[in-house]
Amino acid sequence: MSETKTTNIILFSGDYDKAMAAYIIANGAAAYDHEVTIFHTFWGLNALRKEEMVPVKKSFMEKMFGKMMPRGADKLGLSNMNFAGMGPKMIKGVMKKHNAMPLPDLIEMAKEQDVKLVACTMTMDLLGLHKDELMDEIEYAGVAAYLADAENGNVNLFI
DSSP: OOOOOEEEEEEOOOOHHHHHHHHHHHHHHHHTTOEEEEEEOGGGGGGGBOSSOOOOOOOHHHHHHHHHSOOSGGGOOOSSOOGGGHHHHHHHHHHHHTTOOOHHHHHHHHHHTTOEEEEEHHHHHHHTOOGGGBOSSOEEEOHHHHHHHHHTOSEEEEO
């Protein structure tokens, strides 16, 4: 009996292209029967945000972070060539032309393949994000849980 291989990804970046890379790798690893975890921290949490406004009580600073951060995977900017928002529109057009899956679809595919999507609770506290503002069917944990997963991981990536 062979041991199950594991892939652990820390998604720190809130850039569309980097989040896409994380989810493409996660879905590929899941297709190869790896147990996969994506630990979303800092700006990577924006990929898990719901697109609609969720009314929650926040401090002034939490409200400011909420207004400055993109709401949902489809609203993330590009790491290079963002061009005040034109870059993501251009890359999405090219992706559609080449039948590449957009990030929201890659996230849904990951859920279907039982990729464990984890939101970092410490970062949620720092940025003032509430569970109600994030997608359903995700998990919440701190760095200790990530380290426990990664300690015996076959593949550990920081994106």
